Amino acid sequence: MTDKTMTADEVVSRLASGMTLGIGGWGSRRKPMSLVRALLRTDITDLTLVSYGGPDVGMLVAAGRVRRLVAPFVTLDSIPLEPHYRAARERGAFELTEVDEGMFMWGLRAAANRLPFLPVRAGIGSDVMRVNPGLRTVTSPYEDGETFVAMPALRLDAALVHVNRADRLGNGQYLGPDPYFDDLFCEAADTAYVSCERIVDTAELTKEAPPQSLLVKRLHVTGVVEAPGGAHFTSCAPDHGRDEDFQRLYATTPWAEFSERFLSGDEADYRSAVRTWQEEQG
Amino acid sequence: MTDVRWTEVSRSEYCVIACAEAWRGAGEILASPMGPIPSVGARLARLTFAPDLLLTDGEAMIVRPDGTPEGWLPYRQHLALVSGGRRHVMMGASQIDRYGNQNISCVGDWARPKRQLLGVRGAPINTLNNPTSYWIPRHSRRVFVEKVDMVCGVGYDRVAEHPGTARFHRIPRVVSDLGVFDFATPDRSMRLASLHPGVTVEQVREATGFELTIPDEVAPTREPTPEELRLIREVIDPADIRRREVAT
Numbered sequence: 001m002t003d004k005t006m007t008a009d010e011v012v013s014r015l016a017s018g019m020t021l022g023i024g025g026w027g028s029r030r031k032p033m034s035l036v037r038a039l040l041r042t043d044i045t046d047l048t049l050v051s052y053g054g055p056d057v058g059m060l061v062a063a064g065r066v067r068r069l070v071a072p073f074v075t076l077d078s079i080p081l082e083p084h085y086r087a088a089r090e091r092g093a094f095e096l097t098e099v100d101e102g103m104f105m106w107g108l109r110a111a112a113n114r115l116p117f118l119p120v121r122a123g124i125g126s127d128v129m130r131v132n133p134g135l136r137t138v139t140s141p142y143e144d145g146e147t148f149v150a151m152p153a154l155r156l157d158a159a160l161v162h163v164n165r166a167d168r169l170g171n172g173q174y175l176g177p178d179p180y181f182d183d184l185f186c187e188a189a190d191t192a193y194v195s196c197e198r199i200v201d202t203a204e205l206t207k208e209a210p211p212q213s214l215l216v217k218r219l220h221v222t223g224v225v226e227a228p229g230g231a232h233f234t235s236c237a238p239d240h241g242r243d244e245d246f247q248r249l250y251a252t253t254p255w256a257e258f259s260e261r262f263l264s265g266d267e268a269d270y271r272s273a274v275r276t277w278q279e280e281q282g
Numbered sequence: 283m284t285d286v287r288w289t290e291v292s293r294s295e296y297c298v299i300a301c302a303e304a305w306r307g308a309g310e311i312l313a314s315p316m317g318p319i320p321s322v323g324a325r326l327a328r329l330t331f332a333p334d335l336l337l338t339d340g341e342a343m344i345v346r347p348d349g350t351p352e353g354w355l356p357y358r359q360h361l362a363l364v365s366g367g368r369r370h371v372m373m374g375a376s377q378i379d380r381y382g383n384q385n386i387s388c389v390g391d392w393a394r395p396k397r398q399l400l401g402v403r404g405a406p407i408n409t410l411n412n413p414t415s416y417w418i419p420r421h422s423r424r425v426f427v428e429k430v431d432m433v434c435g436v437g438y439d440r441v442a443e444h445p446g447t448a449r450f451h452r453i454p455r456v457v458s459d460l461g462v463f464d465f466a467t468p469d470r471s472m473r474l475a476s477l478h479p480g481v482t483v484e485q486v487r488e489a490t491g492f493e494l495t496i497p498d499e500v501a502p503t504r505e506p507t508p509e510e511l512r513l514i515r516e517v518i519d520p521a522d523i524r525r526r527e528v529a530t
Contacts, residue, residue, distance in 0.1 A: 102406075124406075
């Protein structure tokens with residue numbers, strides 16, 4: 001059995017400029033932020049990001065690492081509009097493939113099922129068709145003859161997700177209320193990297209949690225990173241909620257200043273910088 | 283129990299009633315309200331005239347009005363439920379036009395927006411699959427526009443070009459802080475259906491950036507019953523969150 005544990009820096013050493021990366025979670029919820037921070041420490045750029053976007057997108061577009069974004073939204077949830085994303089979009093810093101939430105899911109499902117596309121009743125009549133002139137439609141071959149959008153597969157070079165627990169083999173477990181689409185991201189990707197709050201023995205995964213909490217299967221996983229607080233400042237229920245105070249700081253601080261103070265060192269430096277800031281707040 | 287019958291009904295409470303009415307007769311479907319006043323409205327409907335409604339907690343649970351979970355609805359299942367059509371969503375709109383085309387994506391040219399907003403979210407799939415109503419807390423010419431900058435939610439004119447795809451499309455109502463609007467006109471363009479008490483037709487016309495159909499007789503938005511007022515004020519929204527959205 002292969003021990004797949006590695007560090008965040010080892011994960012990003014396997015990524016390269018120009019890749020298509022899928023990032024799990026949803027909005028400002030269970031985002032693999034420690035992997036995103038590790039990515040920001042590299043020179044990797046020219047990325048295509050595929051994400052139900054939150055601060056993962058905000059940070060990577062602010063840092064100029066993104067050539068194209070595929071997303072139905074970018075939000076911080078409790079702060080509806082992601083300020084760094086907005087600024088980057090308004091200065092035309094990257095290309096956008098804007099699709100509907102359902103189309104996005106069908107794209108991941110198509111990739112996971114090795115299909116070139118899946119039909120979806122969404123997009124037609126909307127300007128999603130205008131801003132994505134490459135989108136094609138498909139007509140039902142049955143009596144109804146309905147026309148659907150043929151949502152192309154969102155195949156990923158790599159997926160990055162964060163879960164509550166994992167074992168060393170890559171079996172990933174979520175303990176919060178929503179799996180989001182993290183298993184789909186892993187299945188849609190050639191390689192998948194799972195960070196987790198805590199690595200535990202395989203037997204411990206189902207000691208107190210039901211088997212259906214085992215979201216990600218090891219055959220889809222390339223690397224496992226133990227990253228306590230790895231989703232910070234996004235939520236990772238039930239281990240921790242969203243750090244609203246810190247998120248507010250992120251949203252109101254100019255990117256260069258935020259990046260200088262919190263992202264110039266490694267993950268341990270990040271945590272210590274966050275602690276220092278929290279102490280300053282009293 | 284306070285006797286609430288003699289205190290004045292606020293505009294925010296008429297808005298709650300107007301939103302709640304969207305789910306009258308809806309049966310056993312999911313109510314998906316977005317924003318405080320539609321949320322209070324959905325719970326009011328569930329507690330009174332639409333007892334079979336399902337409510338979400340905005341996360342992964344289906345809950346009773348008191349918050350007790352009665353089901354699981356993570357995003358992936360929610361999206362499947364949308365396609366199945368057993369849902370009536372009330373969304374927000376940064377812009378809406380006379381045919382009900384809605385925009386929450388960006389203001390200005392999409393390629394280089396003047397103001398980037400949320401993104402299309404689920405508006406395209408919502409409008410093609412289940413009834414979609416809209417809630418607009420500040421009725422103005424900036425929101426009620428001649429033409430939206432990016433069609434996210436699909437309106438009646440756009441959908442008419444795709445009759446085969448459009449079989450489940452329906453926009454039952456638009457509720458604003460001034461009144462209730464529907465599309466009960468021959469060309470399915472927006473019509474003033476009721477005015478909240480204290481609002482004039484002129485006020486609505488002034489705040490709308492396109493020509494509305496205005497019937498000769500416009501009914502007032504109905505009064506809440508004393509029991510509905512009690513539920514709003516004492517059970518559903520004792521913290522008066524509704525007033526933060528509509529101040530009067």
